[in-house]
Amino acid sequence: xxxxxxxxxxxxxxxxxxxxxxxxxxxxxxxxxxxxxxxxxxxxxxxxxxxxxxxxxxxxxxxxxxxxxxxxxxxxxxxxxxxxxxxxxxxxxxxxxxxxxxxxxxxxxxxxxxxxxxxxxxxxxxxxxxxxxxxxxxxxxxxxxxxxxxxxxxxxxxxx
Amino acid sequence: xxxxxxxxxxxxxxxxxxxxxxxxxxxxxxxxxxxxxxxxxxxxxxxxxxxxxxxxxxxxxxxxxxxxxxxxxxxxxxxxxxxxxxxxxxxxxxxxxxxxxxxxxxxxxxxxxxxxxxxxxxxxxxxxxxxxxxxxxxxxxxxxxxxxxxxxxxxxxxxxxxxxxxxxxxx
Numbered sequence: 001x002x003x004x005x006x007x008x009x010x011x012x013x014x015x016x017x018x019x020x021x022x023x024x025x026x027x028x029x030x031x032x033x034x035x036x037x038x039x040x041x042x043x044x045x046x047x048x049x050x051x052x053x054x055x056x057x058x059x060x061x062x063x064x065x066x067x068x069x070x071x072x073x074x075x076x077x078x079x080x081x082x083x084x085x086x087x088x089x090x091x092x093x094x095x096x097x098x099x100x101x102x103x104x105x106x107x108x109x110x111x112x113x114x115x116x117x118x119x120x121x122x123x124x125x126x127x128x129x130x131x132x133x134x135x136x137x138x139x140x141x142x143x144x145x146x147x148x149x150x151x152x153x154x155x156x157x158x159x160x
Numbered sequence: 161x162x163x164x165x166x167x168x169x170x171x172x173x174x175x176x177x178x179x180x181x182x183x184x185x186x187x188x189x190x191x192x193x194x195x196x197x198x199x200x201x202x203x204x205x206x207x208x209x210x211x212x213x214x215x216x217x218x219x220x221x222x223x224x225x226x227x228x229x230x231x232x233x234x235x236x237x238x239x240x241x242x243x244x245x246x247x248x249x250x251x252x253x254x255x256x257x258x259x260x261x262x263x264x265x266x267x268x269x270x271x272x273x274x275x276x277x278x279x280x281x282x283x284x285x286x287x288x289x290x291x292x293x294x295x296x297x298x299x300x301x302x303x304x305x306x307x308x309x310x311x312x313x314x315x316x317x318x319x320x321x322x323x324x325x326x327x328x329x330x331x
Binding site for chain 1: 235249250251252253254255
């Protein structure tokens with residue numbers, strides 16, 4: 001019995017070592033949120049697709065341009081498995097509701113900011129890429145001048 | 161001598177072509193074996209972790225199931241144990257569909273000491289006529305030695321055209 005337990009602990013250590021040695025990407029924290037004008041959405045249900053999570057707020061001046069760009073980009077690449085989830089951190093859902101009507105992608109309401117905390121949100125705009133295996137792959141912060149970089153990053157992940 | 165060499169040439173070419181393929185196949189097999197081993201180890205580690213974190217003597221598990229669902233569209237469940245929120249769960253259409261097709265969800269797994277406890281479950285969703293619906297159900301139970309299993313069940317009460325929320329202990 002003790003030998004069995006030791007074997008399991010050893011297995012765990014080996015797995016940990018393997019993940020460290022392989023530079024394994026971190027799993028994207030899973031979450032479920034209500035959307036502004038549609039059904040509830042859970043991140044893990046998009047496993048197998050490349051997901052862009054864009055945090056948004058009505059007070060963020062750079063967010064609108066970025067989200068509009070990403071919405072068009074993922075709309076164009078949807079057949080290849082690209083998806084966009086826009087997460088609003090506004091306490092009041094009204095502005096988000098208005099914004100959602102102009103987007104193809106679901107706008108999710110994180111009024112309690114639980115997901116923002118989960119993703120350690122420090123500033124806006126912030127975009128996270130989640131690959132086919134549900135791993136966080138790249139965290140980019142932009143002031144809106146480097147939008148083309150998102151397409152390049154997305155295409156690389158879609159081609160994997 | 162030259163003729164002999166010429167006869168050997170196709171054989172050598174074939175060998176040169178086959179050996180990388182064979183090596184590649186062998187590598188693929190080894191990778192697959194390694195993957196299987198990792199999956200197996202992961203499963204064992206998960207079980208070990210469960211045993212360590214939730215010993216049978218203090219373990220309490222709450223499950224959720226749905227029957228029909230004509231009068232209620234589930235949105236979320238909040239679970240309180242002894243007045244403390246232990247979990248909140250938001251359901252996607254896919255999860256609701258899985259429950260409606262007979263799935264049973266483990267909503268909560270935790271530890272409780274022996275004695276009297278109160279469990280309260282608050283359900284939200286859309287009720288009859290697509291109205292917002294919020295309903296709570298509770299259970300007072302005695303936790304003894306051994307694992308305790310509780311089931312929350314949502315079903316339709318056809319006679320009253322209303323959903324019904326049941327909570328019961330599993331024997």
